[in-house]
Structure formats: structure tokens, C-alpha cells
Amino acid sequence: MHESLVKIERYIISKVREIRETKGVTQEQLSLSIGKNITFISQIEAPSKKAKYNISHLNEIAKALDCSPKDFWPEKPL
Numbered sequence: 893m894h895e896s897l898v899k900i901e902r903y904i905i906s907k908v909r910e911i912r913e914t915k916g917v918t919q920e921q922l923s924l925s926i927g928k929n930i931t932f933i934s935q936i937e938a939p940s941k942k943a944k945y946n947i948s949h950l951n952e953i954a955k956a957l958d959c960s961p962k963d964f965w966p967e968k969p970l
Contacts, residue, residue, distance in 0.1 A: 899970045901944045907964045908945065909937055911957055926952040 897905070912922055912933075919933040926932075926949070936943045945953070954961040 896942055897944060900966075903966055903970060904945060904950070904964045905936055908950075908953055911959060911963060915957055917957065922953065922956055925956040 912919070917925075919937065920930045923930050923932040923934075935941050936945060950961050950964055954963070
């Protein structure tokens with residue numbers, strides 16, 4: 893992930909990836925299921941990109957992955 897992202901942004905991106913992979917969902921499948929371009933998730937997960945999720949993205953991703961948006965956040969502040 894790009895160094896310009898703050899710690900919490902990197903954490904959330906990693907957590908979304910972890911949950912997505914655990915559920916066997918590809919980046920393309922997740923992108924399409926939330927109504928985004930097929931490269932949307934890959935651009936955010938790419939180490940060289942500055943792209944990140946917003947609150948609406950996280951809510952839609954939680955619906956698509958059948959989890960809570962809280963699952964993407966750490967237990968304690970970082």
C-alpha cells in the first residue's frame with residue numbers, strides 16, 4: 893500500500909482483503925457486486941496506488957461480503 897496512506901487506511905484495506913480472500917471472493921467479483929469498475933478493488937489493494945475506501949464503499953463491501961462494516965475496523969485506535 894502506498895506510504896501516503898495513514899495507518900488506519902492501510903489497516904482497513906488489509907482487513908477488507910483478508911475477509912474477501914477468506915470468503916473466496918475475487919477483486920473483480922467484489923468490484924462488480926458493489927457496482928464499481930472491475931479494477932476498483934485492485935486499484936485500492938495495489939501497493940503503488942493512493943486509492944482508498946470511503947464509508948459508503950465499506951458499507952457496500954460489508955453487504956457483499958455478508959459481514960459487518962465493524963469487521964474492517966481495529967478493536968482499539970491505531
